[in-house]
Amino acid sequence: MSLIEPERLQIVAEEKSSELSSDSPSKNKKQYAPMLFTPYEIDSKPDAKVFRLMPLAVLIIVAIIGIGGIVLWVDSKNPHKNAKTKINNNLDATTVGTVIKNSIGMELMYIPPGDFIMGSGEDEIKKALIEVNKYQNDAERNRFANETPLRKISIKDGFWMGKYEVTQAQWQALMGDNPSNFKDCGANCPVEQVSWDKAQVFVEKLNAEDDGLEYRLPTEAEWEYAARAGTTTAFSFSDTLNSSQANFDGNYPYDSTKGKYIARTVVVGSYQPNAFGLYDMHGNAWEWCQDVYNPTYQNLPTDGSANLSVGELNLHVLRGGSWYNSGFYCRSAYRFKLTPASRSNNISLRIAARAK
Known part of the structure; x- marks a missing residue:
């Protein structure tokens, strides 16, 4: 066998495919929420009904932002997040x-x-x-x-x-x-x-x-x-x-x-x-x-x-x-x-x- 012939190519058996494992989320990932608003006095006597509804509105806003954050976090773990x-x-x-x-x-x-x-x-x-x-x-x-x-x-x-x-x-x-x-x-x-x-x-x-x-x-x-x-x-x-x-x-x-x-x-x-x-x-x-x-x-x-x-x-x-x-x-x-x-x-x- 010649030592420099290209026919020395070694054809070997095909390896089995292995699945690409996904990254696991970091346990130490820092979580934070952005400030929703800056409180300030708009009336020395605010409407009581409006005041009672404010906590509910805040909870809804926090929930929406939280869901959005989860979606973004999951997307960040996608190995092809930059695809497209x-x-x-x-x-x-x-x-x-x-x-x-x-x-x-x-x-x-x-x-x-x-x-x-x-x-x-x-x-x-x-x-x-x-x-x-x-x-x-x-x-x-x-x-x-x-x-x-x-x-x-x-x-x-x-x-x-x-x-x-x-x-x-x-x-x-x-x-x-x-x-x-x-x-x-x-x-x-x-x-x-x-x-x-x-x-x-x-x-x-x-x-x-x-x-x-x-x-x-x-x-x-x-x-x-x-x-x-x-x-x-x-x-x-x-x-x-x-x-x-x-x-x-x-x-x-x-x-x-x-x-x-x-x-x-x-x-x-x-x-x-x-x-x-x-x-x-x-x-x-x-x-x-x-x-x-x-x-x-x-x-x-x-x-x-x-x-x-x-x-x-x-x-x-x-x-x-x-x-x-x-x-x-x-x-x-x-x-x-x-x-x-x-x-x-x-x-x-x-x-x-x-x-x-």
Whole structure:
């Protein structure tokens, strides 16, 4: 078995769903009632009948306010109390580095419009072949055709993209379960064991929050544009990769020295972000794209939209590499594909969105 083949993906049994437990009210919650009125003398001899009715009126007012307080308290314990609340701040942003947060705590970065060259050129292919030959991986020598031909992509409108891969906590909050194999990694580790089909369900539930954004998986072109962040190198920071820069199999770096192999996911944001402020675009977990897979870029859209009709319609694209793969698979241009029902402990997702 080759040590760097993507077929090393480990498909494991689906975990049982677990219900999201609700918070219990605090026993020490401070209770108070607002002042109902400021008493003052309006008549030196007030009407006796009116005076007798005042306690009853006060009791009624207190009861109404008390009921309202209970309703507000119950609502405050709802994990989605902010659902249906519009994200009003920064949705019209035009500046790189602008960040917004939605109702489940997901942070999204603004990605500006622009042009870029998608795919691998001759120089990168030659260098990548050298890296492949180090490990005598015959299966990979012919894979570069799917990274060609080079083509100019024009993304005319800015969009939002997840600052991090979707975390286990965010998935749990929305879906009510956690399918991840590495649960002990923690709530802020990427959710994994996610199929393309399940990713679509997650997107549907996000859109049901109706917060002013239209959510989806990123298109393949958007993903590479966001990963490159203005660069033309193999990775967003350079033409080399070692285990101090991303979570992958450090035994197989890319034109660099060998390093640590953690052999699992890590907390999102554990490494430096790219120029767009996105973390873990290289390694940690593969990320689904919206597109169906075509083994070449010929006849595909050049406006950044998803390819939904050309190629192998039973396969969808994944990008970014993972903790399980060599540095070769973590390149900005590398493309992988699986069926929409495929799951693995190194497959996650990242969300894209546009303002409605």
